[in-house]
Amino acid sequence: xxxxxxxxxxxxxxxxxxxxxxxxxxxxxxxxxxxxxxxxxxxxxxxxxxxxxxxxxxxxxxxxxxxxxxxxxxxxxxxxxxxxxxxxxxxxxxxxxxxxxxxxxxxxxxxxxxxxxxxxxxxxxxxxxxxxxxxxxxxxxxxxxxxxxxxxxxxxxxxxxxxxxxxxxxxxxxxxxxxxxxxxxxxxxxxxxxxxxxxxxxxxxxxxxxxxxxxxxxxxxxxxxxxxxxxxxxxxxxxxxxxxxxxxxxxxxxxxxxxxxxxxxxxxxxxxxxxxxxxxxxxxxxxxxxxxxxxxxxxxxxxxxxxxxxxxxxxxxxxxxxxxxxxx
Amino acid sequence: xxxxxxxxxxxxxxxxxxxxxxxxxxxxxxxxxxxxxxxxxxxxxxxxxxxxxxxxxxxxxxxxxxxxxxxxxxxxxxxxxxxxxxxxxxxxxxxxxxxxxxxxxxxxxxxxxxxxxxxxxxxxxxxxxxxxxxxxxxxxxxxxxxxxxxxxxxxxxxxxxxxxxxxxxxxxxxxxxxxxxxxxxxxxxxxxxxxxxxxxxxxxxxxxxxxxxxxxxxxxxxxxxxxxxxxxxxxxxxxxxxxxxxxxxxxxxxxxxxxxxxxxxxxxxxxxxxxxxxxxxxxxxxxxxxxxxxxxxxxxxxxxxxxxxxxxxxxxxxxxxxxxxxxx
Numbered sequence: 001x002x003x004x005x006x007x008x009x010x011x012x013x014x015x016x017x018x019x020x021x022x023x024x025x026x027x028x029x030x031x032x033x034x035x036x037x038x039x040x041x042x043x044x045x046x047x048x049x050x051x052x053x054x055x056x057x058x059x060x061x062x063x064x065x066x067x068x069x070x071x072x073x074x075x076x077x078x079x080x081x082x083x084x085x086x087x088x089x090x091x092x093x094x095x096x097x098x099x100x101x102x103x104x105x106x107x108x109x110x111x112x113x114x115x116x117x118x119x120x121x122x123x124x125x126x127x128x129x130x131x132x133x134x135x136x137x138x139x140x141x142x143x144x145x146x147x148x149x150x151x152x153x154x155x156x157x158x159x160x161x162x163x164x165x166x167x168x169x170x171x172x173x174x175x176x177x178x179x180x181x182x183x184x185x186x187x188x189x190x191x192x193x194x195x196x197x198x199x200x201x202x203x204x205x206x207x208x209x210x211x212x213x214x215x216x217x218x219x220x221x222x223x224x225x226x227x228x229x230x231x232x233x234x235x236x237x238x239x240x241x242x243x244x245x246x247x248x249x250x251x252x253x254x255x256x257x258x259x260x261x262x263x264x265x266x267x268x269x270x271x272x273x274x275x276x277x278x279x280x281x282x283x284x285x286x287x288x289x290x291x292x293x294x295x296x297x298x299x300x301x302x303x304x305x306x307x308x309x310x311x312x313x314x315x316x317x318x319x320x321x322x323x324x325x326x327x328x
Numbered sequence: 329x330x331x332x333x334x335x336x337x338x339x340x341x342x343x344x345x346x347x348x349x350x351x352x353x354x355x356x357x358x359x360x361x362x363x364x365x366x367x368x369x370x371x372x373x374x375x376x377x378x379x380x381x382x383x384x385x386x387x388x389x390x391x392x393x394x395x396x397x398x399x400x401x402x403x404x405x406x407x408x409x410x411x412x413x414x415x416x417x418x419x420x421x422x423x424x425x426x427x428x429x430x431x432x433x434x435x436x437x438x439x440x441x442x443x444x445x446x447x448x449x450x451x452x453x454x455x456x457x458x459x460x461x462x463x464x465x466x467x468x469x470x471x472x473x474x475x476x477x478x479x480x481x482x483x484x485x486x487x488x489x490x491x492x493x494x495x496x497x498x499x500x501x502x503x504x505x506x507x508x509x510x511x512x513x514x515x516x517x518x519x520x521x522x523x524x525x526x527x528x529x530x531x532x533x534x535x536x537x538x539x540x541x542x543x544x545x546x547x548x549x550x551x552x553x554x555x556x557x558x559x560x561x562x563x564x565x566x567x568x569x570x571x572x573x574x575x576x577x578x579x580x581x582x583x584x585x586x587x588x589x590x591x592x593x594x595x596x597x598x599x600x601x602x603x604x605x606x607x608x609x610x611x612x613x614x615x616x617x618x619x620x621x622x623x624x625x626x627x628x629x630x631x632x633x634x635x636x637x638x639x640x641x642x643x644x645x646x647x648x649x650x651x652x653x654x655x656x
Contacts, residue, residue, distance in 0.1 A: 025355065274647075313602075
């Protein structure tokens with residue numbers, strides 16, 4: 001097969017991060033069950049350290065480094081949850097961490113990154129500027145670059161969700177619905193879940209954005225990577241593109257892609273807040289949004305697992321509005 | 329002792345509701361641990377059926393009824409979570425339920441009550457009007473009145489939180505912080521927790537409101553019930569007054585009362601949303617608010633359990649604001 005990771009890598013990762021990452025709870029909602037006529041289990045990575053599944057991968061990557069490399073520190077460029085996750089993992093290992101963030105990164109995420117003692121460097125909000133500054137800084141300090149998804153340690157760490165989830169649910173699941181961006185989480189989950197339970201189906205939930213840029217769906221349909229713009233979507237955590245390590249696994253082991261609109265995501269977010277009592281960011285609600293589409297509801301799967309992958313909503317702008325509406 | 333309930337009642341209730349109510353998860357937050365320099369465990373009754381701990385008591389009350397009484401149905405007057413909880417319990421038992429709700433009850437709560445097939449009757453928004461309509465309807469139909477807290481079955485059902493919580497946390501807790509209103513939940517919890525773990529301390533979190541109407545604190549200080557207005561507070565679920573069954577337990581088994589302001593509650597709610605990724609209503613955040621007061625932080629308890637007791641926030645007014653702030 002020749003994939004970047006196999007089940008053994010994921011099991012090693014699970015051992016490596018066991019005392020560092022949370023075993024996140026699984027919740028159910030009779031409201032969602034009624035809405036879908038399925039039995040749905042939600043894996044709450046919103047309660048993971050750093051508020052998202054990203055910590056599993058970053059933690060596995062940081063703690064996989066041999067001591068002579070680790071001591072030079074780690075570096076990444078990220079506008080989101082990867083930076084926070086890496087900063088937290090580096091803090092736990094006690095090594096330096098530098099993060100290049102594009103201008104416009106939400107203050108709550110910057111605060112979290114700085115709260116984990118990382119050195120934050122701001123750059124222009126383009127991928128070229130991020131990569132250039134990151135390369136220069138890496139050269140200067142010798143820090144190890146940790147990519148957000150297209151790396152074996154990241155994929156294996158994020159894949160630890162699957163054995164944990166399948167163990168937590170008493171009876172086998174028929175399908176898993178996983179938000180997809182660069183494909184790190186879904187490829188790790190697919191490799192583990194299909195080995196542990198060969199009949200399980202894996203569906204990717206992909207925002208098409210208002211520029212209709214669902215590249216995973218296009219790639220699966222074409223059988224090859226299709227160059228495409230990043231989706232312009234509220235799901236700011238899902239704007240990555242498949243990489244050379246994640247794509248072969250997505251190609252072979254993902255059974256279907258559900259493209260969703262931003263309206264679908266907002267409706268799913270509201271259900272999360274109002275009925276399930278959990279705070280999810282738009283990317284985090286993508287799995288539920290996919291599950292609520294007519295396309296998915298027609299599928300025969302009776303027991304479905306959904307990953308609620310991130311909960312880092314920027315409340316700086318929202319909270320004053322919420323307070324104003326609470327009659328104090 | 330002569331209390332309305334003892335541990336055996338709570339254990340019987342736990343058996344009775346075991347397959348009907350959720351065993352709710354316990355979560356932790358390194359942010360809150362850092363803020364308080366304590367190890368804090370949150371019991372998430374926000375994930376209970378109906379979105380609040382109330383279902384435990386209502387379910388125990390409804391399923392304790394002998395068949396000849398149950399068939400006549402149940403009735404309550406309530407503006408909040410008790411009505412929804414009772415309606416759901418009645419639906420599960422397959423018996424009629426009537427709920428008298430005061431004008432002004434949030435639409436989300438009315439929708440939930442109706443969603444559980446209860447018959448909703450609206451009355452003027454005063455306690456006299458509620459009681460009068462409830463008594464008349466009860467007389468007409470023979471339905472069994474289920475009070476919100478001052479009843480042994482309710483107290484025992486709500487008390488099932490304690491054995492479940494203490495079992496879920498690997499090492500003993502030094503203290504529990506429990507929001508208080510009519511005292512049903514805290515009296516049930518206190519009876520169970522102090523029998524199971526005699527050294528544990530129980531603290532009540534009580535909103536004083538902007539009319540400084542903290543009656544539990546006043547009663548504990550005076551050693552007797554003190555007539556007092558209902559607190560005018562955003563914690564609309566915590567406006568009950570102690571009853572003749574709950575007071576003796578609160579008097580003897582609650583070790584301290586922390587009176588909190590609405591500002592304390594709002595700050596705690598924000599931490600719940602932003603750092604812990606859970607949606608709590610103001611009443612639900614009262615326990616965390618109490619724990620963050622200087623008064624509580626000076627206490628020597630290293631391991632503290634807090635009940636996040638309800639998550640039924642009315643999003644009808646809020647959601648359009650949230651959507652407007654998400655750049656779609």
